[in-house]
Amino acid sequence: MSVRATILASIFGAMVLVAMGVGAIGLGAIGLGALGGAAAAERTGAPGAPTSAPDHFPVASDVRLGGDDTQTRLIVDLTEKIDVRAFTLANPYRVVLDMPQVTFQFPPKAGEAGRGLIKAFRFGLVMQGGSRMVIDLARPAQVDMAFVLGAANDQPARLVLHLTATDREAFMRTVALESRAPERSKPQAPPETKANGDSRPLVVIDPGHGGIDNGTRAASGEMEKTIVLEFSLLLRDKIEKTGKYRVLMTRSDDTFVALGDRVRFARARQAALFISIHADALRRREGDAQGATVYTLSERASDARAARLAAAENQADVIAGLDLSAEEKDVAGILIDLARRETKTFSVQFAQTVVGALKNAARLHQHPLKSAAFVVLKAPDVPSVLVELGYVSNKADLKSLISTEWRDRTADSIVQAVDAFFSTRLAGGGQN
Numbered sequence: 001m002s003v004r005a006t007i008l009a010s011i012f013g014a015m016v017l018v019a020m021g022v023g024a025i026g027l028g029a030i031g032l033g034a035l036g037g038a039a040a041a042e043r044t045g046a047p048g049a050p051t052s053a054p055d056h057f058p059v060a061s062d063v064r065l066g067g068d069d070t071q072t073r074l075i076v077d078l079t080e081k082i083d084v085r086a087f088t089l090a091n092p093y094r095v096v097l098d099m100p101q102v103t104f105q106f107p108p109k110a111g112e113a114g115r116g117l118i119k120a121f122r123f124g125l126v127m128q129g130g131s132r133m134v135i136d137l138a139r140p141a142q143v144d145m146a147f148v149l150g151a152a153n154d155q156p157a158r159l160v161l162h163l164t165a166t167d168r169e170a171f172m173r174t175v176a177l178e179s180r181a182p183e184r185s186k187p188q189a190p191p192e193t194k195a196n197g198d199s200r201p202l203v204v205i206d207p208g209h210g211g212i213d214n215g216t217r218a219a220s221g222e223m224e225k226t227i228v229l230e231f232s233l234l235l236r237d238k239i240e241k242t243g244k245y246r247v248l249m250t251r252s253d254d255t256f257v258a259l260g261d262r263v264r265f266a267r268a269r270q271a272a273l274f275i276s277i278h279a280d281a282l283r284r285r286e287g288d289a290q291g292a293t294v295y296t297l298s299e300r301a302s303d304a305r306a307a308r309l310a311a312a313e314n315q316a317d318v319i320a321g322l323d324l325s326a327e328e329k330d331v332a333g334i335l336i337d338l339a340r341r342e343t344k345t346f347s348v349q350f351a352q353t354v355v356g357a358l359k360n361a362a363r364l365h366q367h368p369l370k371s372a373a374f375v376v377l378k379a380p381d382v383p384s385v386l387v388e389l390g391y392v393s394n395k396a397d398l399k400s401l402i403s404t405e406w407r408d409r410t411a412d413s414i415v416q417a418v419d420a421f422f423s424t425r426l427a428g429g430g431q432n
Contacts, residue, residue: 058082059103060123061156065115069165072116074135076159078102078148084159086146087178089321093137093171096321097146097161102131108221117141117163124212126256126320132212134321135161140171201272201422202246203239204265206376207232208278208313211256212320216281218392225254227401228277231389235277235411239418256320259375266382272425273350273418274384276376279401280309281393290394291365292358292410294351295386297344297378298371309388310372346383346425354385354417361413362406363390363397387414 062077084099104123111121119136126132145162207229209215215224232249239247248269250262257265266274282289301307355368365388377384389410390397400406 057101057103059105060159061105063106063110063121065118067116067163069116069138071165072118072141072163074118074121074159074161074163076133078157078159081148081150081157082159084146084148086143086161088143088171088175090172090175092318093140094318094321095135095137095141095143095161095163097133097135097159098126099131099133099159101125101129104131114138117165122212122214124214124256125254126212128255132321134212137163140166140168142166142170142174198246200244200246202248202269203273203275203418204248204250204269204271204382205232205236205239206250206262206266206274206276208276208376209256209316210251210254213256213316216279216392218281218398220398222392222398222402224279224281224392227279227392228389229254231401231407231411232277234407235275235414238411238415242415242419244422245418258320259314259316262376263379266384267379271379271382273421274377274379274382275414276374276384276386278313278386278388280388280391282391283393288391288394289365290391290397291363291368292390293365293368293370293388294354294358295374295377295388296347296351296369296371297374297384299373301372302370303367306370306372310374313386314373314375343379343381343383346421347377347385349424350383350417350421351385353420354387354414357413357417357420358410361409362400 059079060076061079064075066073066075082099082102084097086095086097088095106123111123114120114136117138119138121133121135123133124131141163143161144164145160148157148159151157207225209225210229211225213225215228217223229251233252236247236249239245248265248271250265251257262276280289280293295306295310301310351369355364358364358368374386377386390401392398392401
């Protein structure tokens, strides 16, 4: 932290103590109260492992915003003091707060609406042992202070982020400088696994979203990341039970995995099939839709809705606060490799097989076979499909998605499709 920021932090703490939360820019409005005797902010480094017991993590119990379009503050109540590190990202303008693993218990809908310089924010687990808050900015802003005060005088520990408006040029300079700093905390790729001489075809199941990225959300609160993880775990168990295939998952808990890491995970292990599981949603003004849809990769979307869905799904890394500038060359190379028609043909064949199998188990969308430029489907050498199980925005679909009986029946249908796909490939001398 700069000398200026340190001085500001000291003044800030002193103002709170003396004025009991009333300051020149309305600090009292966000309920800071008396923060105790820690008047000076501490410069914190990269988040480390939690200092508490392994089965206990600090709890973030409340969050508040205050200020205006020139100065805005975000305050988080914590059960204990933690390390925090702030950095900025562009395109879109974001501030990221990295910290050790935290259990977020914010009020419902926290972060959906902002104030002042903060448009919205998200929070969650970004890797084992590490949590993250990603703050979408309404305009360029600089981080004047980011620190945590310890608990004191019957007040909880509090994370304080203070933002001041700036211009794009200054914001981009800060981003460039921070990019040269020691490496930021990055989501961990799924762990390496070895086949140990097992020649059975490898099926990779990819539960969408996870961690800080909730995906879609039903009006009643059910989150896509949870629905698809539970279904994927069931599907894994059923495929493994056949004894014909090895099965791996890109995530098996509530952890964020970057889109590129999902693709690399499947390619590095020479997967024979990649199945990404999702659940869709329509905004109220878009009307209503229901039923399962199976997507394959295409640079030209099959329709406008498919294009919008792919664009939304491809925002996962932005949502999680990742810097995508280093990914462009890799993505471009993969796009070139897409000329390999064999993989695309196998993907379409499997998608058609899944649609056929699902007809007897689940309601299908009126156009159940679609295509679009999903990043997660861009492995040039792994047949890949994305299955949207249904719409969490539709009451009938949501009832099915959380039904044990529906999940069991639908997973059985996908297992049948997997069997049919490999039976055809192996009979034709296809690669494992």
